[in-house]
Amino acid sequence: MSMNLTRKIIAAHRLDGDMNPGGEVALRIDQTLTQDATGTMAHLQFEAIGVPRVRTELSVSYVDHNTLQMGFRNPDDHRYLRTVAARYGIVFSPAGTGICHQLHLENFARPGRTLIGSDSHTPTAGGVGSLAMGAGGLSVALAMAGEPYVITMPRVVEVHLTGRLGGWATAKDIILHLLGELSVKGGVGRVMEYTGPGAATLTVPERATITNMGAELGATTSIFPSDGQTRAFLRAMGREEDFEPLAADPGAAYDERVEIDLCALEPLVAAPHMPDRRVPVRELAGLKVDQAAIGSCTNSSYADLKTVALMLAGRRTAPGTDLLISPGSKQVLTMLAAENLVEPLLASGARLLECTCGPCIGMGGSPVSAGVSVRTFNRNFEGRSGTQDAQVYLASPQTAAMCALRGEFSDPATWGEPPAAPAFPARVPSIRHLFLAPPADEAAAAAVEVLRGPNIVALETFDALPGTLDATVTLKVGDNITTDHILPAGAQITALRSNIPAISEYIFSRVDEGFVARQRQAGCGVIVGGENYGQGSSREHAALGPRHLGVRAVLVKSLARIHRANLVNFGILPLLFADPADYERVAQGAALSVPVARLAPGGVLELEVAGAGRVAVRNDLTENELAIIQAGGLLNHVRARAGA
Numbered sequence: 001m002s003m004n005l006t007r008k009i010i011a012a013h014r015l016d017g018d019m020n021p022g023g024e025v026a027l028r029i030d031q032t033l034t035q036d037a038t039g040t041m042a043h044l045q046f047e048a049i050g051v052p053r054v055r056t057e058l059s060v061s062y063v064d065h066n067t068l069q070m071g072f073r074n075p076d077d078h079r080y081l082r083t084v085a086a087r088y089g090i091v092f093s094p095a096g097t098g099i100c101h102q103l104h105l106e107n108f109a110r111p112g113r114t115l116i117g118s119d120s121h122t123p124t125a126g127g128v129g130s131l132a133m134g135a136g137g138l139s140v141a142l143a144m145a146g147e148p149y150v151i152t153m154p155r156v157v158e159v160h161l162t163g164r165l166g167g168w169a170t171a172k173d174i175i176l177h178l179l180g181e182l183s184v185k186g187g188v189g190r191v192m193e194y195t196g197p198g199a200a201t202l203t204v205p206e207r208a209t210i211t212n213m214g215a216e217l218g219a220t221t222s223i224f225p226s227d228g229q230t231r232a233f234l235r236a237m238g239r240e241e242d243f244e245p246l247a248a249d250p251g252a253a254y255d256e257r258v259e260i261d262l263c264a265l266e267p268l269v270a271a272p273h274m275p276d277r278r279v280p281v282r283e284l285a286g287l288k289v290d291q292a293a294i295g296s297c298t299n300s301s302y303a304d305l306k307t308v309a310l311m312l313a314g315r316r317t318a319p320g321t322d323l324l325i326s327p328g329s330k331q332v333l334t335m336l337a338a339e340n341l342v343e344p345l346l347a348s349g350a351r352l353l354e355c356t357c358g359p360c361i362g363m364g365g366s367p368v369s370a371g372v373s374v375r376t377f378n379r380n381f382e383g384r385s386g387t388q389d390a391q392v393y394l395a396s397p398q399t400a401a402m403c404a405l406r407g408e409f410s411d412p413a414t415w416g417e418p419p420a421a422p423a424f425p426a427r428v429p430s431i432r433h434l435f436l437a438p439p440a441d442e443a444a445a446a447a448v449e450v451l452r453g454p455n456i457v458a459l460e461t462f463d464a465l466p467g468t469l470d471a472t473v474t475l476k477v478g479d480n481i482t483t484d485h486i487l488p489a490g491a492q493i494t495a496l497r498s499n500i501p502a503i504s505e506y507i508f509s510r511v512d513e514g515f516v517a518r519q520r521q522a523g524c525g526v527i528v529g530g531e532n533y534g535q536g537s538s539r540e541h542a543a544l545g546p547r548h549l550g551v552r553a554v555l556v557k558s559l560a561r562i563h564r565a566n567l568v569n570f571g572i573l574p575l576l577f578a579d580p581a582d583y584e585r586v587a588q589g590a591a592l593s594v595p596v597a598r599l600a601p602g603g604v605l606e607l608e609v610a611g612a613g614r615v616a617v618r619n620d621l622t623e624n625e626l627a628i629i630q631a632g633g634l635l636n637h638v639r640a641r642a643g644a
């Protein structure tokens, strides 16, 4: 039977399970990546599992998020990650080397390999034909220990591209267009597989911008075929031997299909405060811009920044507009420097930041009060920039640079000819010597002392789910609640990622300041929400924190994929309204009782809710997931299984 590329890779890695959409499939994982903000928990969990060395082909630990080092917390985390990597056979990328997804694409990602990462933008590696998925830290820890990664078999959407980008339209505009078409939940339960003559025209860095932001569709992952573009990229990165041609079979079947004519695209933005709020740039002409920020794992490649440097060369940014630039990796920065392209950036007035996530996760670079910030990033959730009332627009590097030069949005028809930059220069320097390889010799690795710090708090053990859950609705929220709503990012809070008791104090702090006290008082809590609850990041702290405070269930209309998995991993019961209209009937503060012992996988139950009477709830849990939740979480479940 002719197969699409997604199914081919899944079939080649399937250890068990059912490949019909909606079925559960267990996959062999070839590679893992972690970053520091989620990595400390992932590695603490890996240590708790107790295997002597990682069992993947390759595991890499990157430090790119928490790099401000205001006090001991971040540097202690970095030292822990460096030593635990050496101890267990993991490659370590020190702070400042680059952003995990950019570095992984340049140095390690391979066509046809499976990759999971404790970061939602891991699908960036789909740009070279990896099947790459974001996951919670515990899922990544288990994959490092050689356990399979279980996914719900996705529907595969063919995104058929025709034509060629023209004028000022870029890869960013392709994905902003798709987000406008499908919405931030349009990709849930799906893999976006790109095909067609238009796909063949896109370079790997352009493809990676698209697969990166497939996360904003809620997709399981996104993938491009491995073809001549892939070979050229891998050759430039000095690893042509990693190339392998891969594509869907001719006439392969897909579950759904979308078509995009690249010739018809124009520069777009996502307006505040959701990545799917698509608006053409020309419609915003005249809107004053206070800040432009160029970088992040979406748009910080050599080609992106060379284009920006060519646009800024010999010009000055507008007096009232700040421009911040964070290159994706030291390789990118070295290539710019070699071509004397750093000087035009600096001379334009731009501020050059470290090769890290930086302003994307609110690590500095916040805009002025109520300021308009145009960012080449992937998320513009309210408050994520660190300024609660900022208005963040997502755009291509070209659009952001033009806003910085003119101090306002303007019609692309007035921008003149776009500069052309190749995907990579003729000579690409390697920065691979900066990665710290673990000792090859197992005895030497075993002798490495793992160094911790006072902010790294041991994991707590959670109790099993009782037969009946007598709980209170401690919070009711609406649709599209992101993990940034549940647990805000930013320098102060993210520094506490290795300390669950401390970070739990900030759960829902930007949504409802009274939540933590109310939840503590209630003891056992349920959160009620609307559609796509938990969209956005992979941070498992958005499940661990609530669990620490006593949240035992969520009752929502629908859930985002990674957050749902994190809830299961930490023993929080994800319940769904059988009739979404019942959402209106359940009030914050209501007492309810969940007869947990009567739960069956995929079944429907009636709950008695004070003030609302009977409310029917369903679940979409498999037998295995239900057993994990009943055990109090995945670590308990794995330990019990090992004991048995």
Ligand code: MIC
Pocket: 037, 038, 065, 118, 119, 120, 121, 134, 361, 489, 536, 537, 538, 539
């Ligand atoms: C993000 O972009 O939101 C993050 C910060 O990279 C998160 C991970 C985290 O919260 O540490 C993600 O995308 O998973």
Ligand code: SF4
Pocket: 065, 099, 119, 121, 296, 297, 298, 356, 357, 360, 361, 377, 378
């Ligand atoms: Fe870092 Fe931003 Fe990418 Fe998340 S989205 S990995 S914070 S650059």
